[in-house]
Amino acid sequence: MKAIATLAVLSLLIGHAYSQNRNKPSNQKKTMDQKEHYTFQPRDKVTRQKVTFKNRYGISLVGDLYLPKNQEGKSLAAIAISGPFGAVKEQxxxxxxxxxxxxxxxxxxxxxxxxxxxxxxxxxxxxxxxNTEDFSAAVDFLGLQNNIDRERIGIIGICGFAGMALNATAIDKRVKAVATTSMYNMSRVMANGYFDALTPEQRAQTLEKLGQQRWKDAAQGAYAPSSNNLPEQLKGNEPQFVVDYFNYYKTERGFHPRSINSNGAWTATNPLSFMNMPLLTYIHEISPRPVLIIAGENAHSRYFSEDAYKAAAEPKELVIIPNAVHVDLYDRLNIIPFDKLETFFKDNLKSESPTKGTTGQTGK
Structure with a gap:
C-alpha cells in the first residue's frame, strides 16, 4: 500500500497520469459565477475588499483584504495567507x-x-x-495600509504554501510570527517523492523526461499542461488521500473554476525548480520569532510538519489535531483550531514584545 500511495502522490505532484478531462466541467461547474463564487459564506462582522499589489518581479497579485467591522481609527495586526497548492483565495x-x-x-x-x-x-x-516572494509582497502591501501596524504582521501558509510561508519568514524579518496547517514541503516531495521513496534512478528518469519536455515546449512556443489531474470520477481503487482531495476540490464543498486542482493542471515542467531548490534550508533563522505548526493526526502529509518542527529553532510549537486528515484543515470549522491561531497571533503580534512565543508540542 505504501508503494501504491507513493506512486499516487508522484502522479499528482510530478505529473504522469490522470484524467485529460480538465476542460470538461460538469453543468454545475459551468453555471458558477467565477468572479463571485466563494466556497464559504460571508460573515456579518467582516468586510471584504478586492486589492491588487505587485511583487518585486513586477507580477500583479490579486487578493481579498478582510477587515473586522467597527474598527475605524484602530491600528490592526495583520496576517497574510495563501494556499493550498493549486487553490485560490476563494477557497x-x-x-x-x-x-x-x-x-x-x-x-x-x-x-x-x-x-x-x-x-x-x-x-x-x-x-x-x-511564491516565497509573493508572501513578502503581501507584507509590503499590508505595511503600507494606514489602519495596519507594520510591526505586527504575521503569515499563515496552508498545505503546499506552508513551505513557502516558512521560507518567506526565514528571509523576511518584518514577519513577526508564522503558522502553518497541513504542511507540504513541495521541494522535498517533488525532489524525493512521498516519504522520500524516489530512487536516484527514478529521479534521473524524471529529470530526463522534463528536459525532453522543455524542447517540445520550445519547439511549439507554448507550455504543455501536465497530464496530472484529479480524476473527474472516482473508480473506487484510489488511495484515501486522493479520495479526500476529490471530495474537496471536485465537489460543491470546495470546487472553484479558477482552482488548478478543481479545473485545470500545472504545466508539465512545473516540478523543475522545486526539484533543485530546497525550501527549508534556513528555517532555523526564523528564530527568535515564533513558529506554530498544525497537522492532522491521520494526515498523509503529517511527516512534513513533524520534520519542519524538528528543523525549526525555538520558540516553536507543534499541534496535532486528533483524528483529522489533511483536507480537514482546509475548511472544517469544527476542526481547524482557530482559537489556537487567534491566541498565537495575539500573543506574538505585539509591538512591545514581538518575539514572545510558546514552546513545546501539544495534541496527541
Whole structure:
C-alpha cells in the first residue's frame, strides 16, 4: 500500500497520469459565477475588499483584504495567507482570512503568481522563489495600509504554501510570527517523492523526461499542461488521500473554476525548480520569532510538519489535531483550531514584545 500511495502522490505532484478531462466541467461547474463564487459564506462582522499589489518581479497579485467591522481609527495586526497548492483565495485561504478578521485581525488572502486572478505568464506555474516572494509582497502591501501596524504582521501558509510561508519568514524579518496547517514541503516531495521513496534512478528518469519536455515546449512556443489531474470520477481503487482531495476540490464543498486542482493542471515542467531548490534550508533563522505548526493526526502529509518542527529553532510549537486528515484543515470549522491561531497571533503580534512565543508540542 505504501508503494501504491507513493506512486499516487508522484502522479499528482510530478505529473504522469490522470484524467485529460480538465476542460470538461460538469453543468454545475459551468453555471458558477467565477468572479463571485466563494466556497464559504460571508460573515456579518467582516468586510471584504478586492486589492491588487505587485511583487518585486513586477507580477500583479490579486487578493481579498478582510477587515473586522467597527474598527475605524484602530491600528490592526495583520496576517497574510495563501494556499493550498493549486487553490485560490476563494477557497481555504479566504476562509482562514475571514475567520481571523472576525477575531480582530486584518487578513489578506491572495492568489499566488501565475494562478487565480493574479498575473504572470504562462499560467499554472509555481516556483519556490517567486511564491516565497509573493508572501513578502503581501507584507509590503499590508505595511503600507494606514489602519495596519507594520510591526505586527504575521503569515499563515496552508498545505503546499506552508513551505513557502516558512521560507518567506526565514528571509523576511518584518514577519513577526508564522503558522502553518497541513504542511507540504513541495521541494522535498517533488525532489524525493512521498516519504522520500524516489530512487536516484527514478529521479534521473524524471529529470530526463522534463528536459525532453522543455524542447517540445520550445519547439511549439507554448507550455504543455501536465497530464496530472484529479480524476473527474472516482473508480473506487484510489488511495484515501486522493479520495479526500476529490471530495474537496471536485465537489460543491470546495470546487472553484479558477482552482488548478478543481479545473485545470500545472504545466508539465512545473516540478523543475522545486526539484533543485530546497525550501527549508534556513528555517532555523526564523528564530527568535515564533513558529506554530498544525497537522492532522491521520494526515498523509503529517511527516512534513513533524520534520519542519524538528528543523525549526525555538520558540516553536507543534499541534496535532486528533483524528483529522489533511483536507480537514482546509475548511472544517469544527476542526481547524482557530482559537489556537487567534491566541498565537495575539500573543506574538505585539509591538512591545514581538518575539514572545510558546514552546513545546501539544495534541496527541
Amino acid at each position: 481555504s485561504s479566504g476562509l482562514y482570512a475571514q475567520n481571523m478578521a472576525e477575531r480582530g485581525f486584518a487578513a489578506l488572502a491572495f492568489d499566488p503568481s501565475y494562478t487565480g486572478e493574479s498575473g504572470g505568464e504562462p499560467r499554472n506555474v509555481a516556483s519556490p522563489d517567486i
